[in-house]
Amino acid sequence: xxxxxxxxxxxxxxxxxxxxxxxxxxxxxxxxxxxxxxxxxxxxxxxxxxxxxxxxxxxxxxxxxxxxxxxxxxxxxxxxxxxxxxxxxxxxxxxxxxxxxxxxxxxxxxxxxxxxxxxxxxxxxxxxxxxxxxxxxxxxxxxxxxxxxxxxxxxxxxxxxxxxxxxxxxxxxxxxxxxxxxxxxxxxxxxxxxxxxxxxxxxxxxxxxxxxxxxxxxxxxxxxxxxxxxxxxxxxxxxxxxxxxxxxxxxxxxxxxxxxxxxxxxxxxxxxxxxxxxxxxxxxxxxxxxxxxxxxxxxxxxxxxxxxxxxxxxxxxxxxxxxxxxxxxxxxxxxxxxxxxxxxxxxxxxxxxxxxxxxxxxxxxxxxxxxxxxxxxxxxxxxxxxxxxxxxxxxxxxxxxxxxxxxxxxxxxxxxxxxxxxxxxxxxxxxxxxxxx
Numbered sequence: 136x137x138x139x140x141x142x143x144x145x146x147x148x149x150x151x152x153x154x155x156x157x158x159x160x161x162x163x164x165x166x167x168x169x170x171x172x173x174x175x176x177x178x179x180x181x182x183x184x185x186x187x188x189x190x191x192x193x194x195x196x197x198x199x200x201x202x203x204x205x206x207x208x209x210x211x212x213x214x215x216x217x218x219x220x221x222x223x224x225x226x227x228x229x230x231x232x233x234x235x236x237x238x239x240x241x242x243x244x245x246x247x248x249x250x251x252x253x254x255x256x257x258x259x260x261x262x263x264x265x266x267x268x269x270x271x272x273x274x275x276x277x278x279x280x281x282x283x284x285x286x287x288x289x290x291x292x293x294x295x296x297x298x299x300x301x302x303x304x305x306x307x308x309x310x311x312x313x314x315x316x317x318x319x320x321x322x323x324x325x326x327x328x329x330x331x332x333x334x335x336x337x338x339x340x341x342x343x344x345x346x347x348x349x350x351x352x353x354x355x356x357x358x359x360x361x362x363x364x365x366x367x368x369x370x371x372x373x374x375x376x377x378x379x380x381x382x383x384x385x386x387x388x389x390x391x392x393x394x395x396x397x398x399x400x401x402x403x404x405x406x407x408x409x410x411x412x413x414x415x416x417x418x419x420x421x422x423x424x425x426x427x428x429x430x431x432x433x434x435x436x437x438x439x440x441x442x443x444x445x446x447x448x449x450x451x452x453x454x455x456x457x458x459x460x461x462x463x464x465x466x467x468x469x470x471x472x473x474x475x476x477x478x479x480x481x482x483x484x485x486x487x488x489x490x491x492x493x494x495x496x497x498x499x500x501x502x503x504x505x506x507x508x509x510x511x512x513x514x515x516x517x518x519x520x521x522x523x524x525x526x527x528x529x530x531x532x533x534x535x536x537x538x539x540x541x542x543x544x545x546x547x548x549x550x551x552x553x554x555x556x557x558x559x560x561x562x563x564x565x566x567x568x569x570x571x572x
Contacts, residue, residue, distance in 0.1 A: 138160050138161055138162040139209070140159075140160065140161045140162065140212040140213070140554065140557075141161065141162045141163075141164050141206065141209065141211060141212055141213075142156055142161050142162070142163050142164065142211070142212055142213040142214065142215055142262075143163070143164055143165050143166070143167075143198065143202055143211065143213070143214045143215070143256070143260065143262070144156075144163055144165070144166040144167070144184070144214075144215050144216075145166075145167045145191065145198075145214065145215070145216040145217070145218075145253050145256060146167065146168065146191070146216055146217045146218050146219060146249070146253070147166040147167060147168040147173070147174075147177050147186075147217075148168060148170070148173045148177075148217070148536060148539045148540060149173045149176040149177055149180075149532075149536035149539070149540070150166070150176065150177040150180050150181055151512070151514060151519070151536060151537070151540035151541070151543055152215065152217060152268065152540055152541045152543055152546045153166075153181065153215070153543075153546075154514070154517040154518075154519060154543035154546070154547070155517075155543045155544070155545070155546025155547035155548075155549070155550050155551075156213070156215065156546065156550055157181075157517075158517060158543075158547050158550075158551075159547065159550045159551050159554050160554075161212065161213065161550065161554075162183060163181055163183065163184040164184060164185065164201075164202050164205055164206070164211075165184060165185045165186075165187065165198050165201055165202050165205075166181065166184045166185070166186050166187065167186075167187045167189075167191050167194055167195075167198055168186065168187075168188060169188070169189060169190055169191070171188060172523070172528075172532055173535075173536065173539075174186050174188040175523045175524075176521075176523060176528065176532070176536065179520050179522060179523055179524075180519055180520055185201055185205075187201075191249060191252045191253065191256075192249075192252050195252045195255050195256050198256055199256055199259045199260060202260055203259075203260070210261075210262070210263060211260050211261070211262040211263070212262060212263050212264060212557070213262050213263065213264045213265070213266060213550075213553075214256065214257050214260060214262045214264075214265050214266070215266045215268075215546075216253045216257075216265075216266070216267050216268075217267070217268045217269065217541065218246070218247075218249050218250055218253060218267070218269060218273075219246040219249060247276055247278050247289065248278050248279070248280075250278065250289050250292065250293070251278075251280065251292075254292070254293065254296040254297070257296075257297070258296060258297070261328070263327060263328060263329045263332070263557065264325070264326070264327045264329065264332065264553055264557075265297065265301065265303075265324075265325070265326045265327070266323070266324070266325050266549065266550075266553075267293070267305075267322075267323075267324035267325075268321055268322070268323055268324075268541050268546070269321065269322050269324075270320075270321065270322060271307045271320050271321070271322045272322075273289050273290070273305075273322045273324075274288075274289075274290060274305060274307070274322055275288065276288065276289045277289075278292065280292055290305050290324065293324065293326075297326060300328045301326040301327060301328050302326065302327060302328070302332070302333045302336050302337075303324070303325045303326030303327055303332075303336060303341075303343070304324070304325070304326075304336070304341050304342070304343070305322055305323070305324040305325075306322070306323055306324075306325075306342060306343065306344055307320055307321070307322050307323075308320070308321060308323055308344055308545070310478075310541075310542050310544075310545050311352055311353075311478040312349040312350065312352075313349070313350050313544065313545055313548050314350040314351065314353055314544065315353065315478070315513055315542045315544050315545060316353040316354060316355055316357060316358035316359075316478045316479060316510075316511050317478050317479045317480070317481065317482060317511050317512065317542060318477070318478045318479070318480055318481065319480075319481045319482070319541075319542065320481075321541055321545070323343070323344075323549065325343050325549070325553075327553075329556070329557055331556050331557060331559055332553075332556050332557065335556045343549070343552070352478060353478065354475065354476050354477055354478060355473055355474070355475055355476075355477065355478065355479050355497060355511070356475040356476055356497075358479075358507075358510055358511055359503075359507045359510055359511070360475065362377070362381065362504075362506075362507065363377045363381065364499055365381070365382070365383055365496075365499060365501050365504060366499060366500055366501060367383060367384075367385055367386035367390075367391055367394065367489075367499075367500045367501035367502075368385065368386070368391065368500070369385045372384065372385050372501065378506045379527075380504065380505040380506040380509065380521075380533075381504045381505070381506040381507070382504055382505065383487070383501045383502055383503075383504050384487065384502075386489060386500065386501065390450075390489060391500055392409075392448050393406065393448045393449065393450055393470060394470070394472075394489065394495055394500045394501075395448070395500050396409055396448040397448075397470065397471075397472050397495065398472065399472050399473075399474055399475065399497050399498060400471075400472060400473070400474040400497075401471065401472060402421060402467055402468065402469065402470050402471040402472075403448065403449055403450055403470035403471075404420075404421030404436060404449055404450060404462075404465065404467060404469070404470060405420045405421055405449075405467075406447055406448040406449050407440075407447065408440040408442065408443060408445060408447060409445070409447070409448050410440065410443050410445040412443070413440060413442055413443035413445065415440050415441065415442035415443065417441070417442075418437055418440060418441055418447060419436065419437055419441075420436075421433060421436045421449075421467050422436075422467065423466050423467050432464045432465050432466050434462055434464060436449070436462055438451050438460060438461070438462050446460065449462065450462065450463040450465060450469070450470050450490075451463060463490075465490060466492065468480075468492035468493050469490050469491070469492055470489060470490060470495065471492065471493045471494075471495060472495045472496070472497055472498075473493055473494065473495065473496065473497050474497060475497045475498070479493070479511050480492065480493040480494075482494075482503075482508055482511060482512055482537055482538065483538045484534045484535045484537065484538030484539070485534070485538070486502065486503055486508050486534060486537070486538070487502055487503070487505070487530065487534055488502065489501075489502050505530055505533055505534075508533075508534070508537055509533075509537070512537050512540065512542050512543075513542040513543055513544035513545075514537070514540075514542075514543060516543070516544060517543055517547075521533055
């Protein structure tokens with residue numbers, strides 16, 4: 136590519152966010168990723184980048200040395216970093232706190248401390264711009280910055296390490312505000328030492344995302360409403376003639392029954408009586424409850440109709456101890472159909488499973504197809520190969536990569552604007568002392 140703008144990617148996963156860098160002509164010099172399968176996918180799609188596959192604590196020195204040697208006297212434009220979010224997500228923090236309460240863990244997820252070697256790399260390379268992308272929980276995540284009990288928030292630590300030379304801020308944005316058919320909230324931490332970048336931040340009240348730049352909401356119906364129908368019954372679960380990835384797994388017969396009775400926007404846990412001679416619709420609904428500060432699944436939701444006694448089409452399983460059926464433990468978001476006229480909820484690596492939260496198709500008896508997930512994540516708007524060595528990767532790896540990624544359309548928006556600021560193309564719109572000729 137040999138672009139004048141060059142970048143380094145840390146915690147690269149399969150490189151889906153980097154599609155937003157490439158679409159703006161940015162060359163990725165080096166990338167760092169610990170998972171071998173993700174690294175191989177990255178190399179397939181970004182052959183120009185040098186991939187450092189391994190623990191960043193061990194590879195950081197090699198990354199810095201390689202980049203400095205290959206910059207050819209240029210200043211690095213961007214370091215793009217997406218540290219692992221499992222320890223910062225709502226689920227991750229809840230599990231961690233629960234483990235700490237019973238003495239099984241310290242309450243500090245070591246993955247959260249990976250921000251430290253990332254900043255070691257950034258401080259050595261001194262890029263013009265720094266972009267961190269993560270879950271919104273990163274705002275309140277506390278880490279031990281020296282391993283000896285010096286506690287700081289991740290954001291404060293970033294600010295301290297980069298110093299006053301870098302200006303910017305951390306902002307939570309919803310992907311649905313930027314033409315993406317998904318309600319996925321991300322914390323975007325953007326800092327710059329570029330003069331025009333600093334001027335932009337000051338002129339816009341220290342925000343990179345003015346409210347008037349939000350786009351029209353794209354719904355699930357807009358995104359996937361015209362795709363060929365599929366069904367979770369054997370023989371009807373594939374339309375590979377439309378697209379090789381437009382297929383789903385078959386549902387077990389009883390699960391198909393639960394899903395078939397589930398209305399749009401509802402969960403199968405609230406299904407009412409399916410007995411045609413009864414049809415009672417007043418059976419109690421499934422409500423999550425809170426215990427010791429944690430949300431837990433309500434296991435007392437009835438599974439038999441209170442009028443006729445018939446088994447309700449709700450998620451149940453055979454209990455070997457009682458010899459009868461019992462409710463499957465699950466939250467109110469499980470086995471739930473998505474509403475057509477809203478963006479999808481956050482896609483996780485579990486989107487191919489019917490028990491995953493809010494992932495059943497709005498009116499077809501199935502989960503999202505792999506292709507539909509790629510559309511919702513906006514990956515289909517860019518060129519990307521799901522192959523390693525020319526061979527197709529597994530559905531599981533695709534799902535994992537989607538769950539770990541940010542929609543590339545959001546990164547494309549951020550980086551495009553970043554480049555406009557860098558090249559001075561926003562000076563006429565955002566006037567400040569620093570923007571005056």
